[in-house]
Amino acid sequence: MTEGADKDVTDESYSGAVGGLPRLAPGAWARWLNAVQQGQRGALMPWSAVMLGLGVALYFALPVEPGAAGYAAAVAVMVLGIALSLRWREVMGPLGLAVALVALGVIAAGLRAHQVAGPVLDFRYYGPIEGRVVAIDRSASDVPRLTLDTVRLDDLDPARTPRRVRVSLHGDWPGAEPAPGAIVMLTGHLSAPAGPAEPGGFDFQRHAHFLSLGGVGYSRTPLVLLEDRAPGAARLFHLRMRMSAAIQARIEGQAGAFAAAVLTGDRSGLEAGPVEAMRDANIAHLLAISGLHMGLLTGFVYAALRAILALVPALALRYPIRKWAAVVALCAGAFYLALSGGNVATERAFIQVAVMFAAVLMDRRAITLRSVAIAAVIVLLHRPETLMSPGFQMSFAATAALVGAFGALRGAAWLQGWPKWARGVFALLVSSAVAGAATAPFAAAQFNQVAVYGLVANLLTVPVMGSVIIPGAVLALILWPLGLSGPVWQVMEWGLEWILGVAARIAALPGAVEQVPTPPGWMLGAVALSGLFVLLWQGRARWVGAVPLLAALLSWPLAERPVLLISEGGRLVGLWQEGARGLSRDRGEGFVARIWLENDGDAADQAGAAARPVWQAAGQGARAALPGLTVWHGSGRRALEEAEAACARNDLVILSEAAPEGALRTAARALSAQLSATRPPRVTGAMTVGLAAAVPDPAPGVVAGGIGGSVGAAVTRTVTIPPSMERIGETAGQTAGAATHAQPAAGGPTRHGGPEAVDRPKAEAPCLVIDGPLLAVTGALSLEPSETGLTLITARMEQGRRLWSPPEAARQ
Numbered sequence: 001m002t003e004g005a006d007k008d009v010t011d012e013s014y015s016g017a018v019g020g021l022p023r024l025a026p027g028a029w030a031r032w033l034n035a036v037q038q039g040q041r042g043a044l045m046p047w048s049a050v051m052l053g054l055g056v057a058l059y060f061a062l063p064v065e066p067g068a069a070g071y072a073a074a075v076a077v078m079v080l081g082i083a084l085s086l087r088w089r090e091v092m093g094p095l096g097l098a099v100a101l102v103a104l105g106v107i108a109a110g111l112r113a114h115q116v117a118g119p120v121l122d123f124r125y126y127g128p129i130e131g132r133v134v135a136i137d138r139s140a141s142d143v144p145r146l147t148l149d150t151v152r153l154d155d156l157d158p159a160r161t162p163r164r165v166r167v168s169l170h171g172d173w174p175g176a177e178p179a180p181g182a183i184v185m186l187t188g189h190l191s192a193p194a195g196p197a198e199p200g201g202f203d204f205q206r207h208a209h210f211l212s213l214g215g216v217g218y219s220r221t222p223l224v225l226l227e228d229r230a231p232g233a234a235r236l237f238h239l240r241m242r243m244s245a246a247i248q249a250r251i252e253g254q255a256g257a258f259a260a261a262v263l264t265g266d267r268s269g270l271e272a273g274p275v276e277a278m279r280d281a282n283i284a285h286l287l288a289i290s291g292l293h294m295g296l297l298t299g300f301v302y303a304a305l306r307a308i309l310a311l312v313p314a315l316a317l318r319y320p321i322r323k324w325a326a327v328v329a330l331c332a333g334a335f336y337l338a339l340s341g342g343n344v345a346t347e348r349a350f351i352q353v354a355v356m357f358a359a360v361l362m363d364r365r366a367i368t369l370r371s372v373a374i375a376a377v378i379v380l381l382h383r384p385e386t387l388m389s390p391g392f393q394m395s396f397a398a399t400a401a402l403v404g405a406f407g408a409l410r411g412a413a414w415l416q417g418w419p420k421w422a423r424g425v426f427a428l429l430v431s432s433a434v435a436g437a438a439t440a441p442f443a444a445a446q447f448n449q450v451a452v453y454g455l456v457a458n459l460l461t462v463p464v465m466g467s468v469i470i471p472g473a474v475l476a477l478i479l480w481p482l483g484l485s486g487p488v489w490q491v492m493e494w495g496l497e498w499i500l501g502v503a504a505r506i507a508a509l510p511g512a513v514e515q516v517p518t519p520p521g522w523m524l525g526a527v528a529l530s531g532l533f534v535l536l537w538q539g540r541a542r543w544v545g546a547v548p549l550l551a552a553l554l555s556w557p558l559a560e561r562p563v564l565l566i567s568e569g570g571r572l573v574g575l576w577q578e579g580a581r582g583l584s585r586d587r588g589e590g591f592v593a594r595i596w597l598e599n600d601g602d603a604a605d606q607a608g609a610a611a612r613p614v615w616q617a618a619g620q621g622a623r624a625a626l627p628g629l630t631v632w633h634g635s636g637r638r639a640l641e642e643a644e645a646a647c648a649r650n651d652l653v654i655l656s657e658a659a660p661e662g663a664l665r666t667a668a669r670a671l672s673a674q675l676s677a678t679r680p681p682r683v684t685g686a687m688t689v690g691l692a693a694a695v696p697d698p699a700p701g702v703v704a705g706g707i708g709g710s711v712g713a714a715v716t717r718t719v720t721i722p723p724s725m726e727r728i729g730e731t732a733g734q735t736a737g738a739a740t741h742a743q744p745a746a747g748g749p750t751r752h753g754g755p756e757a758v759d760r761p762k763a764e765a766p767c768l769v770i771d772g773p774l775l776a777v778t779g780a781l782s783l784e785p786s787e788t789g790l791t792l793i794t795a796r797m798e799q800g801r802r803l804w805s806p807p808e809a810a811r812q
Contacts, residue, residue, distance in 0.1 A: 047098065052104060052376075055106045059106045059110055074103045080096075081103065105384070108384050109384035112210070117209070118214055119159065122192065125217075128153070129167060129190065130148075130153075131149060133146055133181060138267065140591070141170075145166060146178055147213075148164065164212045165213065167186065176225035179228070179241070180229060181230065184226060186223050188220075189217040192214075193205045195780065198595070199779075201780075208804070209803060241264075243264050254270065256493075258496050262287070262289065267287065278500075280449075281451055282453075283458060288391070294353050295352075297333065302325045304474075326361055347382075348395060351379055355374045359371055369403050369407070390443070398434075400438070400532075401438035406430070409430070436458065445524050461502050469499075515598070515603045519556050519559050530549035562783070563785060568776075569775065571656045572588065582613070582615055583609040583612075590606055620634055620639040623646075626785055628651075629650075631653075632652070634646065634654070634655050640659075647767040653770070656772050672774045778794040778795070
């Protein structure tokens, strides 16, 4: 053993051994911690974005709004972290700043949520809708859609009127053409933004909150123009739409709409078919003005201007032409940002290139993980909500991975002897592969599909975008006033048609798209943090992060989906049997059905899922069986006529309307009261309640509230099914609702139902009832049967406890 090794073993820092490993004395921990931090010196700055992002994620994961006390605590933690980092700089400096940044993330997200808060409709509105056009795009149903501000609604107090509403224009649309900044009026339906389609799913309420959308809906009436755009109003919006129209006049068809989307941000001319093909080919990122487009545009302007200035020796030898070119490129990016409408993705991309060119102006290396982290910090402080968006996740995942990969390849001796063209081809292959691998988990989790030939599609299209489309757009803009842009538009059209053609052909290949189920929420976080550890940590210990990364990815296919899903409106129920979900209806709630099937990793449509032999028609409803109980689903008012008879034959009855007065209404209220009475602490948790116990009966017409909330904060309730049918106690002179249950055999739960089911006498206790008013409080539900009961998971925590979650009255 060497002398150094002997010294290590006998050092007073060690006070013994545990399991053959040396044990550190209390004072040695500080020295060990300092040594670890010294080993990361110079590489800790990128972790600031990670810590800030953790704070933002923590805010959105909270089940309730922090309130004044919560924010005061966050401020105190932030101050304490800064104080620790200043007092014990060598030992606690980085850790103290990390704690402070997490607290800052919580504060920034909360501040932003309060800044954008506005009125939300608390009822279903139908009537005149008046407002100013601030955005024009297309909806998921491929119809024009308007976003209006300065909204006026008939007989509604301005204090209760939403700041903005979004209206899809269905029908033949024979009215006025919508124009930027114009005051328009139409007659339509509006309601509050809907909650998640299932517990843990995408929360449109939260998304709409940060867009200041207080109402969404549709209209089938003509659009009426009340007032033209005021002089000087919405200049950039007006310029964008004029340029979009001019571009589409020069390049016809979907190629022109594609060009308008890429150059101006106006996607209103794009049809659903080409967009879907590009998504299936994994090149939909070419449509959004994001980091790729902003980088290509500013990079081309920078390189071209620098090359032109270098042709003048008097300038190149005496002046910093590199910085001049950077300033012009930055101005070009700012104009591109303003012209495209300044949406979140474009804004994020501009911040990234602005940080890069700022480094050039300060004579620093432009593309480093440090610059990526600075851009991420700026974006998170400006718009913390973008952390939850696929655009942020995929953009920064790709950028960080590319910087890390090419940083590792920088100076590689084995590349030096390659020809320049070979190095270029290699760089293209590496960039496509690395970016694809980095974004694949996020794309699969967010869109529930994997584009099998995505790498091929990107290799065939991204070079065309970078060498033809973006440079052509800059040249066309320069030559346009001179009337010489015609040939450039023609070349651009060929490039655009090539990209659309590649998308269509690859999307049409057999097996081009593989559906994948939605992973648990923790899995994506584990993938992100593990990947960041591998990328940012210095030394061989970084590969420790590969273990949880691989474990999360390998456990993805093992993710279990909910057995029974109930939509928020109660008009659709989905039952998982034998590896597929059967739907109770083949029409209605089409958006919810699509979300459920996508999250299952199922390529079937609603009609196909409803045709599966899971549900059988039963009068005005549908009936299905799962281990231990049968389910009857009735949608609409007609189903109420058969609800009582269905309750006598089944264990669980699901209604979209309020249950009929009498035993069924009492049973629904009893379940609502129990869910409300057994609220867990202000964190998600499971709780078992027995329906055989007496529960208070709410006053007539009152639905017990208290369940609901936001994605990431779903609430779990376990409702126990007793082994035998029995009534629950008498309350207020009435028989409170009780569940009718399957009686498990000695060997465990039984499956019953179908044609062999035996009708129960009507005199027996009513079944378990979930009706419309209950779902108005809980949001969408998932149910998991077990030997001990039914586990109910709600899509929302308590209504009104997050800023984007409206009060219970809004859901009634």
